[in-house]
Amino acid sequence: MAYLKKFSAEIYWMAGYARLFLPPLLFLVIGGGMLSLCGVGFALASRNLIDTATGAAQGNFLHTGVVMGLIIIIQIALQSAYTMVSARVLEQTGNRLRGDLFGRLVGTEWMPFSKYHSGDVVARLTSDISSVANAITGLVPQGVTLGVQMLAAFLVLYHFDPVMAALAFILGPVLIIFGRLYGRRIKQIQVRCQESESKTRSFLQEVLQNMLVVKSFNLGDTCSGRFKELQSQHLMWVMKRNWLGMAAGAGLSLGFWLGYFLALTWGSYRLSTGMITFGTMAVFLQLVGQVQGPFLGLARLLPRTYSAMASAGRLMELEGLPLEEKCADDGDLKHSSSLAVGLTLQDITFGYHADANILDKLSMEVRAGEIVAITGASGAGKTTLMRLLLALITPSQGEVLFTAGSGEGVKASADARRYISYVPQRNILFTGTIEENLKMGCPEATPAEIVYCAVMARAWDFISALPEQLGTVIGEHGLGLSEGQVQRLAIARALLRRAPILLLDEATSALDAETEAKVLQAISSLGRTCIIVTHRPMALEYCDRVLQIRDGGLVEVKRGASVWNTRDSITGSTEQKKMKLALGK
Secondary structure: OHHHHHHHHHHHHHHHHHHHOHHHHHHHHHHHHHHHHHHHHHHHHHHHHHHHHHOOOOOOHHHHHHHHHHHHHHHHHHHHHHHHHHHHHHHHHHHHHHHHHHHHHHOEOHHHHHOOOHHHHHHHHHHHHHHHHHHHHHHHHHHHHHHHHHHHHHHHHHHHOHHHHHHHHOOHHHHHHHHHHHHHHHHHHHHHHHHHHHHHHHHHHHHHHOHHHHHHOOOHHHHHHHHHHHHHHHHHHHHHHHHHHHHHHHHHHHHHHHHHHHHHHHHHHHHHOOOOOHHHHHHHHHHHHHHHHHHHHHHHHHHHHHHHHHHHHHHHHHHOOOEOOOOOOOHHHHOOOOOOOEEEEEEEEEOOEOOEOOEEEEEEEEOOOOEEEEEOOOOOOHHHHHHHHOOOOOOOEEEEEEEOOOOOEEEOOOHHHHHEEEEOOOOOOOOEEHHHHHOOOOOOOOHHHHHHHHHHOOOHHHHOOOOOHHHOEEOHHHOOOOHHHHHHHHHHHHHHOOOOEEEEEOOOOOOOHHHHHHHHHHHHOOOOEEEEEOOOHHHHOOOOEEEEEEOOEEEEEEEOOOHHHHHHHHHOHHHHHHHHHHOOO
16 A cells, blocks of 8 residues: 555656646657557558559559658658657756756755765766656657557557457557566666665765875775775666566567467468458558557556656655745844844754753853854864754754844744854865855955955955966865865855854864964954854954853853954054055055
């Protein structure tokens, strides 16, 4: 019962996407039916031609030849149009499936999604979607085409010789049943094939992304051996699928040729007794194939259907991941100053496992414009706290609120991230120009604003020295730049976002002391609410308060009442000149 329910759900899911492309699919169905009728028409025309040539029937030889020529031209035109439309709708279906699923994944909750390896997700977005797209655009049109061909050929064959029609048809249902029996088995093996492909891609992706570690630890041979092992496992499942397909194909072909042999024997007997003409025999030979061929084709479509359903199940699994919670109303935050947003954490409890809480009834209030440092031992929960503020994870108890001047709070959610600008511990840049990476923080930013934030982050010094400056193309993960340069670009990107709350997770760890001091001075001059996770003593000098995560809660360990005086240091004459020069003023 569970299997039938899952089967129905997968079929319904695929049918939902098929409805989106109904007009071109209808064209393929009608076009395929017309091609089938052309095949039957050509068989009848060839009969007339042969019988006219042998004198078995009266007719116009030239007229029959012209009819056959027209049928061939129509077939060629229909086949060309069919191929073009089929290719287009196949690509459109794949793009729609991929786009919808990708958009869904972007909006899913972070924790459930993070359980899937990125290589596995890529495999589903590529090979699984290709399998489903091929099924949607091919199975129904081909099924209808084969059905029309079989019915038309059977009716014509029955008109000439009911016994011949029965012989051609009798083994057809057996072929369909046989195809269904081995189709379920091939679905199970298809799932194994896709899973093994996902493992292989995941390992390959990790090695390529961490090539520096692979080389530094001399892991080349080890990784090559593991990759070959995964390839062997994938090959094993592929060969099992192919062996099953070959065995099934041999059985189907045997049934086809057996029926063809019986029909040929019966036709030859009737021809030898003079009961039929050579033209009629030619029709028999063509139509028998057009009756049995569709049965063979339909039997082979069933395993393809099961394979596509296996892939559909894997895609539906991703589609079923829970979506992030949206913010229903901003309340007073809509009307508050862009720099007047604070944070309140009320009795936050969270653990990645039910029996082990990392944070236990943690409470914290950060006033608008305040700079607070978060410290603590490794594993104490600093990064977990950042994830809670970003609403990547949800506390099991308590609330994270963004507060306006009136004190009204808005619960942390995916929408509420617009109040946050974030510099992660691992600074991630994308392949592209420096300008494209910086504008991810604010796509509508002007060139002057980009340069200003680059100066604030102390990134403009090295950007301006590059031949292409902001147009310089950087590689994956900032290839071509030092770790400190990548970190400064990440800080500039965060500053450009204009969000009222700035979260810095070890954001200055790769900077030298002098550069770190200048960056922190610039950040402290902005008046934004800022939370800094750090182990660096320098950063603490620019914070109003220093809080330490201890035993799942927060303990205040330092207050800096005089640090506000450092916020004006960036307005000194040397720094002003640099900014004005960068801005072209």
